[in-house]
Amino acid sequence: MTFPITSPFAAALTLLFVVLTFAVIKTRQAAKVGLGDGGNPLVLQAMRRQANFVENVPLTLLLMALAEAGGTGATLLTLCGSALLLARLIHPFGIKVGADAQPARIIGAVVTTLVQLVLAVLLIFHRFA
DSSP states (O other): OOTTTHHHHHHHHHHHHHHHHHHHHHHHHTTTTTTTTTHHHHHHHHHHHHHHHHHHHHHHHHHHHHHHHHOOOOOHHHHHHHHHHHHHHGGGGGGTTTSSHHHHHHHHHHHHHHHHHHHHHHHHHHHHH
């Protein structure tokens, strides 16, 4: 089975993950930190930007793929994928060590969670409807 709607979003999000990974590598090298954050707030910031992505995106893509496999319409899936991509693009800019929650972080987290909720409810509805 192919996933013509989920696949491009998975690819785009993977590219974003690679960017976040390179940012961690670059920040670690500059701070000379091999493992952990070494007490360096910039390393911690880069790590949390990447980790938050890892904590949220795989599950959401799985939900999208399951919804697509279950016959969810292209428009709804495209809206969910677009919202997720936008949320994940802006979210890292709101993670700043030592600062209060930034609007980009809040919006990114809320939109990501709403997409997860919509997809989960949709899957439950498909199962029991």
